[in-house]
Amino acid sequence: MPRYAMVIDLQRCVGCGSCSISCRNENNVSEGIYWSHKITETSGTFPNVRYHYIPTLCNHCTNAPCAQGCPTNAMHKLDNGITMHDPKKCIGCRYCMINCPYGVIYFNWKDAHPSWRGNKAVIQGATSSPAEEVRKVGGNGTPYYNPERDETLPGIRPKGVVEKCTFCDHRLKRDKLPSCVESCPADARIFGDLDDPQSQVNQLLGKFRPFRLKEALGTEPAVFYIRDFSAAGYPRTKGGI
Amino acid sequence: MKRQLWIGILVAGILLGLWTTFKVYTAGFTVYAKTDVLVWTLPLSTYIFLSLTSAGLAFVSSIPVVFGIKRYEAIEKRTVYLEIAVLLGSFVCLILHLGAPLKVVYILLSPNPSSPLWWLAVLYMVYFVLLVAAFWRIHTGKMSRALGTLVFLIAIFTSTTLGWLLGMTDARPSLNASFFSFYFPLTGFASGLAALILFCILDEELSGQERSEGHTVLYNEAARLMGITAGMVLVLFLWRTISGGISSTAIEYGAFRHMIGSIPYNIEFWLGLVVPTVLMLIPSIRATAWGKLTASALLLVGMFAGRLEFVLSGVVRPLGQMAEGRPEIVSYIPTVYEVLVALFGLSVMLLIYTLGERYLKLEAVPE
Ligand code: SF4
Ligand code: SF4
Numbered sequence: 001m002p003r004y005a006m007v008i009d010l011q012r013c014v015g016c017g018s019c020s021i022s023c024r025n026e027n028n029v030s031e032g033i034y035w036s037h038k039i040t041e042t043s044g045t046f047p048n049v050r051y052h053y054i055p056t057l058c059n060h061c062t063n064a065p066c067a068q069g070c071p072t073n074a075m076h077k078l079d080n081g082i083t084m085h086d087p088k089k090c091i092g093c094r095y096c097m098i099n100c101p102y103g104v105i106y107f108n109w110k111d112a113h114p115s116w117r118g119n120k121a122v123i124q125g126a127t128s129s130p131a132e133e134v135r136k137v138g139g140n141g142t143p144y145y146n147p148e149r150d151e152t153l154p155g156i157r158p159k160g161v162v163e164k165c166t167f168c169d170h171r172l173k174r175d176k177l178p179s180c181v182e183s184c185p186a187d188a189r190i191f192g193d194l195d196d197p198q199s200q201v202n203q204l205l206g207k208f209r210p211f212r213l214k215e216a217l218g219t220e221p222a223v224f225y226i227r228d229f230s231a232a233g234y235p236r237t238k239g240g241i
Numbered sequence: 242m243k244r245q246l247w248i249g250i251l252v253a254g255i256l257l258g259l260w261t262t263f264k265v266y267t268a269g270f271t272v273y274a275k276t277d278v279l280v281w282t283l284p285l286s287t288y289i290f291l292s293l294t295s296a297g298l299a300f301v302s303s304i305p306v307v308f309g310i311k312r313y314e315a316i317e318k319r320t321v322y323l324e325i326a327v328l329l330g331s332f333v334c335l336i337l338h339l340g341a342p343l344k345v346v347y348i349l350l351s352p353n354p355s356s357p358l359w360w361l362a363v364l365y366m367v368y369f370v371l372l373v374a375a376f377w378r379i380h381t382g383k384m385s386r387a388l389g390t391l392v393f394l395i396a397i398f399t400s401t402t403l404g405w406l407l408g409m410t411d412a413r414p415s416l417n418a419s420f421f422s423f424y425f426p427l428t429g430f431a432s433g434l435a436a437l438i439l440f441c442i443l444d445e446e447l448s449g450q451e452r453s454e455g456h457t458v459l460y461n462e463a464a465r466l467m468g469i470t471a472g473m474v475l476v477l478f479l480w481r482t483i484s485g486g487i488s489s490t491a492i493e494y495g496a497f498r499h500m501i502g503s504i505p506y507n508i509e510f511w512l513g514l515v516v517p518t519v520l521m522l523i524p525s526i527r528a529t530a531w532g533k534l535t536a537s538a539l540l541l542v543g544m545f546a547g548r549l550e551f552v553l554s555g556v557v558r559p560l561g562q563m564a565e566g567r568p569e570i571v572s573y574i575p576t577v578y579e580v581l582v583a584l585f586g587l588s589v590m591l592l593i594y595t596l597g598e599r600y601l602k603l604e605a606v607p608e
Contacts, residue, residue, distance in 0.1 A: 032277070037562040056562040069409055071359035072347035089347040092340015094280040095358050098555065101412030103563030106277055107340065110269030159269050160340030213561070217411050 002193035003081040004167055004222065006181070007204045008055055011227035012188035015053040019180035019189065023057075026168060026179035028145055028155050030112035035165040036180050037104070050230070055188075057180070058083060058104045058165035059213065059221030066096035066105060074161075081194070081222055082167045087154055090161035097162060101214050102221075105164045112156045113141045194222070243447070244599070251592040258333070258585025261578050265337060272578040278559045278571045283579040284338040286549040287586050290432070291331030292365070292399070293425055294544070297433020298324040299372075299396030300426075301463075306389030312459055318379045319603040320437055321392075323594060325372050327436065328365075330590025337582045357406035364402060368395045380601065400426040407555070415485065415497035416555035420477065428474050432544040434467040435517075435537035442530050442537075444598060464533045468521025471540055475514040496558035499570045505550035513543005 015038075023029060023036035039054045064083045067075045074089035075096045097105045111117065116139075121129045128136060139145040141156045149155040151170040157163045168178035176182070181189040192201035201224075204210075208226040215221075264272050274282060302320035304313040336342045348362045375388040404422025438460060445452050452460075485494050486501045500506050517536040526532035559567045597603055 034562065037565060039562055039565055065409065065411065069356050069358060069406075071353055071356045071362055072344070073351045073353045074347070089344060089351050090341060091344045091347065092342075093338075093358060094340070095356075095406075097280045098410055098413065098416075101560055103277075103559060103561030107270070107275075107280060109271045109273075109275050158341075162340075214412070 001079045001195075003195045004060065004172070005081070005192065005194045005201050005224065006057075006167075006178075006222065007190040007201050007210070007224045007226055009188045009190065009204070009226050010054065011229045012186045013053065013055060013184075013229065014186050014188075016185065018183045018185055019055055019057075022179045022183035023165070025144055026146055026171075027149050027166075028112075028141060029163075030108070030141075030156070031115060033106040033108075033163065035104075035106075035163070050232075052228075054213075054225065056102065056104065056213075057223065058167075059102055059219065059223045060167055062220035062222065063218055065099040065101070065219060069095050069099045071095070078169070080172075082169050083164075084166055084169060085153070085162065085164060087157050087161040087163070092160045092162070094162065101217050101219065105162050107162050108157055108159045111159050116142050244595075248592065248595060251588045251595065254584050254588030255592065257581050258588060261581040261585060262337060264578060270340065272576060274573060274576045274579060276567075276571060278563050278567065279553075279556055279573055281338075281552050281556055282573065283549060283575045284334050284582040286552040287545070287583040288331045288334040288338060289403070289552065290545050290548040291327050291334065291586060291590065293403070293429035293548075294432040294436050294541075295324045295327040295331060295429075296396040296400040296426065297429035297431065298327060298437060299368075299392050299433070300430050301433050301437055302375075303389050303393035303396070306384065306386045307393045312455065314384075315455055315459060315606055316437065316441060317384075318376070318605055319441065321372060321376045321379060322597045322601065322603055323436060323440055324392075325369075325376060326590045326593040326597065328369060328372065329593055330586040330588075333589045334582055334586040337585070357402055357409060361399060361402050361406060364395055364399045368392070368399060371395060380605075382605075396429075397426060400429045410555065412493070412560055413496070413555045413558075414491060414493045415500075415558075416551070420481075424474075424477055424481075427470065427477070428544060428547070431467060431470040431474055432541055434463055434470060435540040435544070438463055438467060438533050439537040439541065440594065442534055446530065446534075460533060461528060464521055464527050464536065467537065467540065468518055468527065471514055471518040471521065471536075475510075475518055478510065478514060493558070496556070496570065497554040499557060500550050500554040503550060503553070505546040505553070509543045509547035509550055511543075512539045513547055514540075517543070 020034065020036040020038070027035055029035050036055070036057045039056055041052045043050050043052060060081055060083045062081065064077060067077050067083055070076070071093065072089040072091060074086045074091070076084055076086070078084050092107065094107055097107060116130045116134050118130045121127045121132070134141065134143050137143045145155065147155060148170055151173070153166065153170070171178060177191050181191045190200050190204060192199035194201060196202065204226055205224060210224040210226050212221040212224055273284070298320050301313070302317055302324060304310050305317055339345070345362070348359060353359045371388060371392050375385060375392055378385045378388060401422040403425050407416040407421055410416050442460060482501060486498050517540040520526050520532055520536040553573055557570050557573060559571060
């Protein structure tokens with residue numbers, strides 16, 4: 001059984017957001033919910049400032065507090081390391097959201113894809129309403145609905161339960177990489193098996209000094225970050241007083 | 242006439258609550274003051290307030306059976322019934338907090354014993370059954386030492402498990418100070434005593450009954466105990482403020498530091514703890530019915546605000562990617578619907594109590 005992990009190379013990442021867009025399409029993610037997201041930071045003091053961009057997703061922590069605290073095992077660990085969610089069993093207590101240190105779990109406060117539910121056409125008699133548009137193309141919730149998501153999880157999650165990234169477990173089952181990895185134009189996301197010493201993931205982890213988010217909490221994330229992007233140089237100096 | 246008006250008000254509260262329930266399940270949870278950050282708010286804090294008050298009442302009702310202090314038998318039946326009413330009120334708030342309450346059956350079908358929430362759910366089920374059984378025994382004129390002891394134990398387990406539940410949240414240290422497993426039962430005891438004093442004295446005042454000598458002694462003693470407990474809570478509360486809010490440099494405590502200046506915090510501190518403690522430490526005020534009523538009512542208001550302060554101190558600071566594009570601290574004002582959920586829970590509790598008062602002879606003393 002593999003133990004899946006992802007390395008994100010911050011030097012390669014150009015901050016284009018393709019990962020987030022493809023994730024939305026692949027997983028039918030509703031508005032306001034982000035299975036794939038980012039943390040942006042500005043460091044320094046003007047005029048010496050820099051902007052940092054860290055892509056984020058569920059870290060599929062080995063010691064996942066979200067799964068440990070879930071009363072019904074709706075949030076649970078799979079043998080391959082994925083932290084999976086089963087909306088059928090989810091009572092919507094949001095305890096996992098309280099326990100996750102990374103803010104990657106979202107609650108469905110309302111029915112998914114509200115903007116595609118509207119019955120009002122922009123121009124009466126000329127354009128379709130969003131709901132008509134969905135019906136016309138045979139979509140489900142959205143016109144661009146991906147039925148493959150249904151294989152392991154309801155394609156659209158109902159109101160009242162939580163949801164989050166699943167490392168595209170439905171794609172992995174078909175020997176395909178997660179959608180965000182596949183769509184990254186800079187190959188900044190590298191996916192593989194931590195238990196295979198020869199995997200690209202392990203090669204990179206051995207070559208660079210990786211870090212993980214909030215490591216001190218002991219959650220043992222399976223998402224690693226390597227390198228940093230900075231084209232800047234500076235003249236050699238010892239500083240001064 | 243007065244009773245009918247009172248019942249009318251409570252029924253109105255319940256009808257509004259049912260309307261809120263309809264809105265929540267049709268329009269969605271957006272009727273709450275939610276953002277993805279504020280996932281636990283007033284409905285949950287009201288649940289915590291009521292469930293801990295129920296546990297506190299259980300400590301009081303167990304005094305005769307567990308500690309052998311027989312004079313508390315005089316109020317045992319009323320206390321146990323109040324526990325049931327308060328617990329049912331708390332369940333109403335909990336149900337309206339949960340996104341998919343019908344699926345709670347999975348707590349039994351797919352148990353996760355590593356989850357404190359699972360334990361809490363199971364304990365509450367057992368607790369409720371035991372309470373009903375205990376009340377039935379008392380109602381039929383008997384006492385059960387075994388049942389009383391079990392209720393006492395379960396009340397300890399539920400209130401301390403709540404401490405574990407929040408203690409697990411390493412990412413939110415405002416919630417997880419380890420002393421909460423002690424703080425919750427103690428504050429529950431304070432609010433349980435306050436609820437009991439309030440209900441007993443109000444009942445007697447409103448029905449115009451002559452207060453017996455025994456009851457006067459009992460209420461004075463309970464009031465003193467409430468004052469002492471409120472004082473102990475006050476000390477812990479101050480230490481929580483000093484260690485987590487003032488001396489800690491950890492940024493994660495920013496949420497709690499923010500709450501120190503908030504309205505709920507100040508209601509809890511001044512109205513809920515300082516004033517009742519002072520009132521109950523002055524013997525001449527403690528001896529009066531209005532003194533006891535004021536102190537217990539204020540303590541309950543303070544505890545209600547305190548539970549909200551506590552819950553918010555865990556959630557107002559967004560974590561990880563949730564912080565993206567958000568301020569460091571997210572502000573919170575409850576929506577009308579959230580207030581209605583709290584009123585729904587309180588109305589259910591008060592109606593059940595009022596009906597019990599009318600039909601179940603709560604003043605009866607078991608043999
Ligand atoms: S990142 Fe959060 S949701 Fe994902 S496994 Fe870790 S604790 Fe759970
Ligand atoms: S919200 Fe659902 S997944 Fe999260 S802890 Fe509750 S039951 Fe488990």
